Amino acid sequence: MVLSAADKSNVKACWGKIGSHAGDYGTEALERTFCCFPTTKTYFHHFDLSHGSAQVKAHGQKVADALTQAVAHINDLPNALSALSDLHAYKLRVDPVNFKLLSHCLLVTLACHHPAEFTPAVHASLDKFFSAVSTVLTSKYR
Amino acid sequence: MGFLTAEEKGLVNGLWGKVNVDEVGGEALGRLLVVYPWTQRFFQSFGDLSSADAIMGNSKVKAHGKKVLNSFSDGLKNIDDLKGAFAKLSELHCDKLHVDPENFRLLGNVLVCVLAHHFGHEFNPQVQAAFQKVVAGVASALAHRYH
Numbered sequence: 001m002v003l004s005a006a007d008k009s010n011v012k013a014c015w016g017k018i019g020s021h022a023g024d025y026g027t028e029a030l031e032r033t034f035c036c037f038p039t040t041k042t043y044f045h046h047f048d049l050s051h052g053s054a055q056v057k058a059h060g061q062k063v064a065d066a067l068t069q070a071v072a073h074i075n076d077l078p079n080a081l082s083a084l085s086d087l088h089a090y091k092l093r094v095d096p097v098n099f100k101l102l103s104h105c106l107l108v109t110l111a112c113h114h115p116a117e118f119t120p121a122v123h124a125s126l127d128k129f130f131s132a133v134s135t136v137l138t139s140k141y142r
Numbered sequence: 143m144g145f146l147t148a149e150e151k152g153l154v155n156g157l158w159g160k161v162n163v164d165e166v167g168g169e170a171l172g173r174l175l176v177v178y179p180w181t182q183r184f185f186q187s188f189g190d191l192s193s194a195d196a197i198m199g200n201s202k203v204k205a206h207g208k209k210v211l212n213s214f215s216d217g218l219k220n221i222d223d224l225k226g227a228f229a230k231l232s233e234l235h236c237d238k239l240h241v242d243p244e245n246f247r248l249l250g251n252v253l254v255c256v257l258a259h260h261f262g263h264e265f266n267p268q269v270q271a272a273f274q275k276v277v278a279g280v281a282s283a284l285a286h287r288y289h
Contacts, residue, residue, distance in 0.1 A: 028267075031267050032267045032270055032271075035267040035268065035270070035271045036267065036270055036271040036274040037274070104251055104254075104255075105270075107255055107258075108254060108255055108258040108265070108270060109258075111255050111256075111258040111259040112258045112259075112261075112262045112263060112265055113262070115259050115260075115262060118255075118259055119194070120172060120173050120176040120177070120194045120197070120198055121176065121194040123173060123176070123177055123255065124176050124177040124194070127177050
């Protein structure tokens with residue numbers, strides 16, 4: 001799965017529009033993931049997962065910041081995400097299936113908040129982008 | 143308790159009542175073909191699928207999307223027996239159409255995105271969770287008779 005020039009442009013434009021809301025959206029996407037796919041909560045048994053949780057908020061911001069970095073370095077995701085890739089491979093070891101679940105909930109969150117931006121073409125580019133990020137994050141698993 | 147709790151049924155039916163099934167069907171099928179282009183393999187006879195705009199404007203895509211979602215909508219009326227409701231369609235998709243059930247899961251998730259797109263904040267996490275159960279149930283029911 002290769003990101004075309006159009007994909008990169010779509011992702012940068014869309015992420016640019018999101019601006020300072022990225023943290024909120026990261027948090028919402030996590031909340032949606034836990035709500036819709038309860039098995040994902042197994043990785044956060046040590047968190048308060050109730051609505052409005054400060055831990056989930058902080059984690060949502062972390063996820064959003066990482067995605068912002070990925071967008072900024074969209075031409076070289078493996079390098080930009082190398083440390084996170086190590087983290088997920090050797091420490092967190094989140095089963096790869098879960099990246100699809102969070103990616104889907106990120107798409108849903110963006111569709112809710114930015115209907116004008118969420119055209120079919122942008123939807124496709126974002127899906128590819130999240131897929132590319134997920135691939136990098138699981139690339140050192142074995 | 144059936145497949146959905148009473149509360150989840152309420153959330154699903156509450157939102158579905160406001161859905162323009164014909165339009166959402168075309169939108170969902172169109173986005174499936176745009177976002178997951180390999181799904182176009184089932185629609186070689188549909189004419190111009192060369193760009194996102196071509197796909198979304200294609201009258202055969204719209205017509206077929208309408209058909210698919212009306213069928214989904216009928217299935218919702220039998221939410222506690224989806225396997226029964228979709229038995230014949232399951233056989234059709236296996237024996238005649240030869241569709242990999244993974245495609246039902248993809249379409250289900252695209253439908254969720256379309257609902258989010260249309261309803262915005264109203265499509266909150268609880269509503270989404272109920273719909274995720276529904277689309278998973280329908281996908282599973284459609285795959286049930288495969289052999």
